[in-house]
Amino acid sequence: MSTLNWRAAFGFYMLSLLILPSPGCSGVRQHPQATGVTYTNPIVAADVPDPSCHKFGDYYYTFGTTGDKRLPDGRIFTLLRSRDLVHWELLGGALVPPSDNRKYLYWAPEVTQNGGKYYLYYAMGDEAPEHFVLRVGISDKPEGPYQDSGAVLRDCETNRFTIDPFPFRDDDGHWYLFYACDFPFESPGLHAGTGIAADRLLDITRLGCDRHVIVRAAHDWTLFQSNRWMGVFHQSFNWHTIEAPCVLKHKSKYYCFYSGSNWQTPRYGVDYVVAEHPLGPYTAGGDRPRVLQGIPGQVRGPGGISIVTGPDGKTQYIVYHAWNKQMTERQLCIDRLEWTPEGPRCTPTVTPQVVRYKP
Numbered sequence: 001m002s003t004l005n006w007r008a009a010f011g012f013y014m015l016s017l018l019i020l021p022s023p024g025c026s027g028v029r030q031h032p033q034a035t036g037v038t039y040t041n042p043i044v045a046a047d048v049p050d051p052s053c054h055k056f057g058d059y060y061y062t063f064g065t066t067g068d069k070r071l072p073d074g075r076i077f078t079l080l081r082s083r084d085l086v087h088w089e090l091l092g093g094a095l096v097p098p099s100d101n102r103k104y105l106y107w108a109p110e111v112t113q114n115g116g117k118y119y120l121y122y123a124m125g126d127e128a129p130e131h132f133v134l135r136v137g138i139s140d141k142p143e144g145p146y147q148d149s150g151a152v153l154r155d156c157e158t159n160r161f162t163i164d165p166f167p168f169r170d171d172d173g174h175w176y177l178f179y180a181c182d183f184p185f186e187s188p189g190l191h192a193g194t195g196i197a198a199d200r201l202l203d204i205t206r207l208g209c210d211r212h213v214i215v216r217a218a219h220d221w222t223l224f225q226s227n228r229w230m231g232v233f234h235q236s237f238n239w240h241t242i243e244a245p246c247v248l249k250h251k252s253k254y255y256c257f258y259s260g261s262n263w264q265t266p267r268y269g270v271d272y273v274v275a276e277h278p279l280g281p282y283t284a285g286g287d288r289p290r291v292l293q294g295i296p297g298q299v300r301g302p303g304g305i306s307i308v309t310g311p312d313g314k315t316q317y318i319v320y321h322a323w324n325k326q327m328t329e330r331q332l333c334i335d336r337l338e339w340t341p342e343g344p345r346c347t348p349t350v351t352p353q354v355v356r357y358k359p
Helices: 023-027
Strands: 036-039 052-056 059-064 076-082 089-095 105-114 117-125 132-139 147-153 162-169 175-183 193-203 212-215 223-230 235-250 253-260 269-275 300-309 316-323 330-336 338-340 343-345 353-356
Touching: 052 105, 052 300, 059 105, 076 105, 089 105, 089 117, 105 162, 117 162, 132 162, 162 235, 175 235, 212 253, 235 300, 253 300, 269 300, 269 343, 300 330, 330 353
Parallel strands: 193 235
Antiparallel strands: 036 353, 052 059, 059 076, 076 089, 105 117, 117 132, 132 147, 162 175, 175 193, 193 212, 223 235, 235 253, 253 269, 300 316, 316 330, 338 343
8 A cells, every 4th residue: 555644534444444635744754865754743643542563574563452443354453564664554454353242342452573473462351341351363474464362361360451461572582471450459659550560471372370560550640530430349449550561671671661640631641660670670660751741732641652763773762642632533653762861751742853764
């Protein structure tokens, strides 16, 4: 398919994936001898929540949440492809849904590669309240189609709400799975709510039943909702949320980035914790979203991140979603990740920026 930039596209998986001419296309400038390409966020002005972005071969691939929707090819998870992180083409849906039930929800795809195969980890919610399980699809190609493995990745606490899986391979070859789950109780210095845990992966669909808590909500900025009634626990909570783990190793330390607060609001943002080992113990999180936070009236609720190296082979970028002005779409954005003396930082932009190529 031709390269796209959807300023005028509205929920391309909701109707018939209408790809319309866009005034945003004029914001992308590329010259014959240029060493980069200029973009302005959002780079895809359509709904691409929880973007999982990775480079396989010559292409970057981004996978986005589709909830209970299907793309025209009948698949789930919006799949985009790009050579430069700026010009994207829509490939369709990534995963053949494992159920015909249209009420099921599909969230937060995360893709990795191992042994010549590609694995798409995701969360599936059925008709039971607050019930999400982790599953994985498999393909011979990064663009799919992915077929569900038929197995559920069950955590050793038998938590009924497990979402946002993130597989991580360490330098020694060991695999781990980070994911979000519920902690419906307060502890000293910690709020009740959703937090992040991790476990070893024995194989692609089996966790090692050695769950470690990576980070729980300890600060007020992570409030999801006050006095939230949680029927499955038969009580109300001042519920806090930490979710969407994204893990990388930087200078021998492990950084677990996460999104916090209520994803439906402009308060959503990104923070991190650090450890010497993938399973921790991790440092405490910040009292604010130190990595990425919104700009009033301009950038709303940035989060759900991936981290990739750009076409120049050295610059790191955070790929994230942020709400449009109407709060109807979480659109695809990118900005540079900077490693400062205070820690990793990313400033969201709404003015022209440059993604650089190799000289």
